[in-house]
Amino acid sequence: MELSPKNKLRLHRYLGIISLSFLFSRPFIILFQFPDILNFELFSAYIGRIGAIFGVLAFISSGGLGKYLDEKKARVAEIHTILMLAGLTMQVPVLAEVEILLVPNLISYLGCGILAWGWILGRRVFINRKRILPF
Secondary structure, three states: OOOOHHHHHHHHHHHHHHHHHHHHHHHHHOOOOOOOHHHHHHHHHHHHHHHHHHHHHHHHHOOOHHHHOOHHHHHHHHHHHHHHHHHHHOOHHHHHOOOOOHHHHHHHHHHHHHHHHHHHHHHOOOOOOOOOOOO
């Protein structure tokens, strides 16, 4: 079953939003610790791992969308892809360990900033006239 480009873009968009919501919530959950620290660390790790899985699925679902872009949009989409993969890669050290460590968490926060920057660039590839947000 082949998806139309419009449905493929929707699937990519929804998977990306779900991924970012999980990945953005994971480092901020650390600020609110549960009484049982072991369950807290496992919960935080699983939230991040689920977000990473959705991020990989969003990356896979976007394959072939580049052929519908002109040269300028293709460059923006390429930078969007590089930033999103870089931000997702910066989440790996935290997602590999269950323990809460300072340096991997700082790298994770930096990765969240790069993910947000990549998401904003991705929003600029296909212009939506109904969009309310300026980015």
